[in-house]
Amino acid sequence: MAGEFDAHERRMWAGKAVPYGRTFAALCGAAVPELVAAAGVGAGTTVLDVGTGSGTAAAAAVRLGARVTAVDAEPGMVELAAENVPGADVRHAVLPELPFPDASFDAVVANFVINHVEDPAAALAELRRVTRPGGRVAVTVWAATGNTAMGLFTEALDAAEVGRPVFPTLPVDFERTPEGLAGLLAGAGWQDPEGRQLAWTHRVSPEEFWQGPASGIANLGLVITGLPAATAALVKEHYDRIAGGRTGADGLLALPAAAVLAVARR
Numbered sequence: 001m002a003g004e005f006d007a008h009e010r011r012m013w014a015g016k017a018v019p020y021g022r023t024f025a026a027l028c029g030a031a032v033p034e035l036v037a038a039a040g041v042g043a044g045t046t047v048l049d050v051g052t053g054s055g056t057a058a059a060a061a062v063r064l065g066a067r068v069t070a071v072d073a074e075p076g077m078v079e080l081a082a083e084n085v086p087g088a089d090v091r092h093a094v095l096p097e098l099p100f101p102d103a104s105f106d107a108v109v110a111n112f113v114i115n116h117v118e119d120p121a122a123a124l125a126e127l128r129r130v131t132r133p134g135g136r137v138a139v140t141v142w143a144a145t146g147n148t149a150m151g152l153f154t155e156a157l158d159a160a161e162v163g164r165p166v167f168p169t170l171p172v173d174f175e176r177t178p179e180g181l182a183g184l185l186a187g188a189g190w191q192d193p194e195g196r197q198l199a200w201t202h203r204v205s206p207e208e209f210w211q212g213p214a215s216g217i218a219n220l221g222l223v224i225t226g227l228p229a230a231t232a233a234l235v236k237e238h239y240d241r242i243a244g245g246r247t248g249a250d251g252l253l254a255l256p257a258a259a260v261l262a263v264a265r266r
């Protein structure tokens, strides 16, 4: 039965597929080329993309000639990914349970998903169950350090003196480091786990970046869309001032982003 964290996740993503696809999908998508390469995805590989969102990793795997299945817990994401990636078999499924027989896939990928599941260890054990012996898993999470993009929104909220509610956290958390994520995979029975940090610069206009939380994406989005209109307008004024002062000559923000990628073998 879903606990408080999972229930919060279901509410947080409900109805957010289209705005997610237009905004933060690009931020998450930067990790996809390394993710699919680490999982050994290639022509003819059978691949499962769990928590596919708008389908970025599934699309990359299809382009590589893989036979792709993708699942997501949010029905709107399933619909959008099916539209975006006609070459994939997209279905509704909620980790930590998957509707596939044991050893169904050569590779499983999860791009910024494991940290959205109340029991990440159980989710990784389920990914192992559906992977064939010798097959691979590759997962990403946002790194504990080197990630300052979301700071723009928290700075704007602080400048507007908006307090933030406490949202549910993982009952048993793990370190968002290469060692922490590799350790989580080892604990779930995966062999030879290896983690590494990925870093890149997310270039985006201030207005486009604002549209993520302004459409209710992520916890900060829930905060911003839950404000009275006048307070939300004040937060936006502060955001425009702060973000506007940090754009380059091209008018874009250059936001440091960092993720942890871990890969292992069944």
Ligand SMILES: C[S@@+](CC[C@H](N)C(=O)[O-])C[C@H]1O[C@@H](n2cnc3c(N)ncnc32)[C@H](O)[C@@H]1O
Pocket: 009, 013, 025, 028, 029, 050, 051, 052, 053, 054, 055, 056, 057, 071, 072, 073, 074, 077, 093, 094, 095, 096, 110, 111, 112, 113, 116, 117
């Ligand atoms: C940050 S988004 C990442 C989406 C996509 N992987 C990408 O790279 O753009 C997290 C996704 O995980 C999905 N998700 C969250 N909890 C899930 C669960 N328990 N089972 C399956 N999907 C889940 C959400 O609905 C959302 O689409």
